[in-house]
Amino acid sequence: MSDAERLLVIDTATAACSVALFESETLLARRHDVVGRGHAERLLPMIADLPDGGRAQHILVDVGPGSFTGIRVGIAAARALALGWGAEARGYSALALIAAAALAKGDDDALAVVTEGGHGEVFMQAFAAPFHALDEVQSLRPEAALAALNGRRAIGSGTRWLADLNPDFEIAEAWPDAADALLLPSDMRALPPAPLYGRAPDAKLPTSKAPR
Numbered sequence: 001m002s003d004a005e006r007l008l009v010i011d012t013a014t015a016a017c018s019v020a021l022f023e024s025e026t027l028l029a030r031r032h033d034v035v036g037r038g039h040a041e042r043l044l045p046m047i048a049d050l051p052d053g054g055r056a057q058h059i060l061v062d063v064g065p066g067s068f069t070g071i072r073v074g075i076a077a078a079r080a081l082a083l084g085w086g087a088e089a090r091g092y093s094a095l096a097l098i099a100a101a102a103l104a105k106g107d108d109d110a111l112a113v114v115t116e117g118g119h120g121e122v123f124m125q126a127f128a129a130p131f132h133a134l135d136e137v138q139s140l141r142p143e144a145a146l147a148a149l150n151g152r153r154a155i156g157s158g159t160r161w162l163a164d165l166n167p168d169f170e171i172a173e174a175w176p177d178a179a180d181a182l183l184l185p186s187d188m189r190a191l192p193p194a195p196l197y198g199r200a201p202d203a204k205l206p207t208s209k210a211p212r
Contacts, residue, residue, distance in 0.1 A: 006056035008047070008081070009178035012039040012074035013066035013094040014115060014157060016175035019043070021050045022182065030179040039073045047077070055085060060181055063091035063191055065123045065137055065198025066115065078193050091191035092184055095137060095156075097176040099127035100183040102155055110134070112149055113174075114158035122158035123198045124148065131185060137198050 007022040017039050018032035031046040047054040061078035064071040075091075082089035095113040102111060110128035117123045117139050124145045126134040140148065142161040146169070154162060155174040163169040181189065 005058065007058045007060060007181075008050070008054045008056035008087075009060045009181040010043070010047070010074045010078050011062040011094075011097070011176050011178040012043055012070045012077075013062040013064045014070065014175055015067070016177070017042050017046065017070075018176070018178040019046045019050060019054065020178035020181065021054055021056065025182060027179055030177075032177050032179065034175060037069075039067075039070050043073060043077055047081075054081075057085075057087050059085075059087050059089045059193075060189055061089065061091050061193055062094050062097065062176055062178075063194060064094055064196040065117070065139075066094050068118075068195075068197065071195050071197070075193055075195060082193075089193040090189060091193045091196070092181065092189050093125075093137070093191065093196060094176045095123060095125045096127070096133065096184060096188050097180055098156055098174050099125070099133075100131055100188075101177065101180040102174060103127060103129045103131055104180075104183050108153055110152050112145075112152045112154045113156045114145055114154045114162065115156040116158045116161070117198065122161055124158070126152060131183075137196070139198050 009020040011018045017035045020030040021028045059078045078089045098113045112126045115123045121139045125137045155172040163171045
């Protein structure tokens with residue numbers, strides 16, 4: 001971004017809903033709330049409440065993994081605003097943002113982000129300082145995720161599922177926050193504004209039968 005250009009960040013991929021407006025590297029305003037559901041109803045009023053209605057030359061949106069509905073709400077809003085404002089839209093990963101905010105505190109050299117998935121599974125990815133991903137996003141059963149931690153501390157909304165398996169496991173909920181977006185390296189803020197679901201969709205198209 002050049003000087004004085006603004007960046008609007010939209011995050012609706014999880015149970016949290018947040019927006020932030022930056023001018024260059026300066027955070028002008030932010031809104032963050034753990035809403036569970038109803039992102040579509042909350043998002044546009046949150047954006048409208050930002051300075052100048054959140055208008056920006058650049059838009060950054062959380063593309064997942066997370067809630068199928070929440071991901072689509074955020075991306076649809078980012079694309080629509082980009083079209084209306086003549087802005088550029090890019091994406092970032094929910095798990096990467098949670099990890100970047102945690103590692104920036106300096107309490108851990110490495111950790112795993114574990115968030116709620118679907119069908120009894122969790123999304124998981126490991127990160128280390130200086131900030132980089134150690135593996136790819138995986139969708140795992142909680143017992144498999146617990147075994148894959150390899151001694152790393154786990155944070156995220158999915159940690160409660162791991163605690164159900166081990167009473168000594170510490171629940172450490174953490175949510176993505178749009179205000180933390182600039183903690184991500186530039187290459188991790190340059191994903192296409194398209195869904196990163198982390199697993200295959202539940203619904204499958206019927207296969208056509210070969211003609212007899």
